[in-house]
Amino acid sequence: MQATAQQQERVNAWLAESPRHRDEFEDLRLLHEPVITLPSLGGMARLKQEIHKKQDARTRRRRLAALLILLLTVIGGIAVYAWRPPQPVTVRELSLAEVCNLLHEQYGIVIEVSPDLQHNQWSGSFWRPTSDQLIPMLARSIDATYTRSGNTYILSPHP
Secondary structure (H helix, E strand, O other): OOOOHHHHHHHHHHHHHOHHHHHHHHHHHHHHOOOOOOOOHHHHHHHHHHHHHHHHHHHHHHHHHHHHHHHHHHHHHHHHHHHOOOOOEEEEEEEHHHHHHHHHHHHOOEEEEOOOOOOOEEEEEEOOOOHHHHHHHHHHHOOEEEEEEOOEEEEEEOO
């Protein structure tokens, strides 16, 4: 809405009366003038899309960084385990039944022991042999024989 010539003259006269009037007028003009031009609705949608794209890209980068850290941790753990010198399994003065329980826990094999052998004490060390290597060593050390049926070994006294 435009001011009439008479209204403009009155405002100009009022402004000329005092510098304080000019300051007040400037303050009022600033209040009525738009501060920023808002984007159109289409512009807002594009702005929102750009913000979401940046957030999605940031999220993908963070997830990728976390995955990379996890992967490096796993690879590092495997490398440390692979380079670690092997440690022997040492058994001291256990009954044969206890040794069989230990081997079951470590190798997942079932070892049945004849009642005549169950209370024999056994001591020894071995360097992580396979169960196919371990059972013959155990049988020889206690002067016994063994038979195998699937995942089960049966130890019996030598005839």
